[in-house]
Amino acid sequence: MVGARGSVGRLVAQLCARARPREIRLVGNPHGARTALDRLALSLGGDSVIACDDIAQLATCDVIVSASSSASCVLDGVRVKPGAIVCDVARPFDASPAVRARPDVTVIDAGLVALPGAPMRIGAGNLQGHPPGIALACLSETILLALAHAQGEPIADHGVGDDVDVAAVDAILDLARRHGFSLAPPTNSACGGAR
Numbered sequence: 001m002v003g004a005r006g007s008v009g010r011l012v013a014q015l016c017a018r019a020r021p022r023e024i025r026l027v028g029n030p031h032g033a034r035t036a037l038d039r040l041a042l043s044l045g046g047d048s049v050i051a052c053d054d055i056a057q058l059a060t061c062d063v064i065v066s067a068s069s070s071a072s073c074v075l076d077g078v079r080v081k082p083g084a085i086v087c088d089v090a091r092p093f094d095a096s097p098a099v100r101a102r103p104d105v106t107v108i109d110a111g112l113v114a115l116p117g118a119p120m121r122i123g124a125g126n127l128q129g130h131p132p133g134i135a136l137a138c139l140s141e142t143i144l145l146a147l148a149h150a151q152g153e154p155i156a157d158h159g160v161g162d163d164v165d166v167a168a169v170d171a172i173l174d175l176a177r178r179h180g181f182s183l184a185p186p187t188n189s190a191c192g193g194a195r
Contacts, residue, residue, distance in 0.1 A: 002027045002055065002075070003068035005036050008089055008111075011164050012065050017044040018166075025061060026051045029068075063087065065110075066094035075099050091136075108186065113140035116180030134184045144175045 001016070003009035004026035013026060024044065028037040030053040041051035050057075058064050059079040067089040068074045073096035080086065082104040088095045089110040100107045112134055119133030130136075135143070176182070 001025065002058070002064065002066040002094065003090065004028060004040060004051075005032065006067060006069055007164055009065075009067040010040055011166070011169060012067060012089065013040065013044060014166050015169065016065070017049070020048075022048065024049045025057050027055055027057060028053045030054065066090055068094050070094065073097075073099075080105055111137040112184035113137050113176070114182045114184045115140065115143075116182075130184075140176070140181055141172055144172060144179060144181065147179055148175055 001009055001013045001024060004013050005028050013024060016024060026037055026041055026044075026049065028034060028051065032053070034051065034053060037051045037053070041049045055074070055078050058075075059081060061081070061084060063085045064075070064080065065087045066075060070090070071092065073092075074090075074094045075086065075088075076096035076098060078099075080099060080102070084105050086095050086099065086105060086107045087110045088107060091111070093109070095107045099105060112130065113136070115133050115135055119131070122135060122139070
């Protein structure tokens, strides 16, 4: 998990930990403080969670989830093993065109949601050039909360702040299921495309 100190990375790490994988590596910024990363590792429990600030630790990972807040492709030049799956949650993307061009690595652009009903466009470019009917997860969450409010359901400030509660994510996922929102199918992105 690259970017585990950020709100999205932290949340993804918590969601992954629920599945009890053999190991989780939390990779933080080598120029940042390790305290929050170490605290997260401790809260996720056990010897199976490793906190580090060395991105070279990704070289043996089968699955890499990257959610940095960097303005550059942080996975550019990083050794990614053949057969690895890279789930790129970051905007701008963390997986460079070079990583995406590798035939032995699968890159998935995460954080995209298929809206229910007939595919529609949101604005001239459909927000970052995604196909009709596909929206960023953050926008989809806003739409879901508006739908819940319109139907008189009590809503809270979901997805706000640095420490989003996993229960809030579960509530949004429940809303998504009820309203017909789903994961977006793989698409070609502006950064080189997902497979």
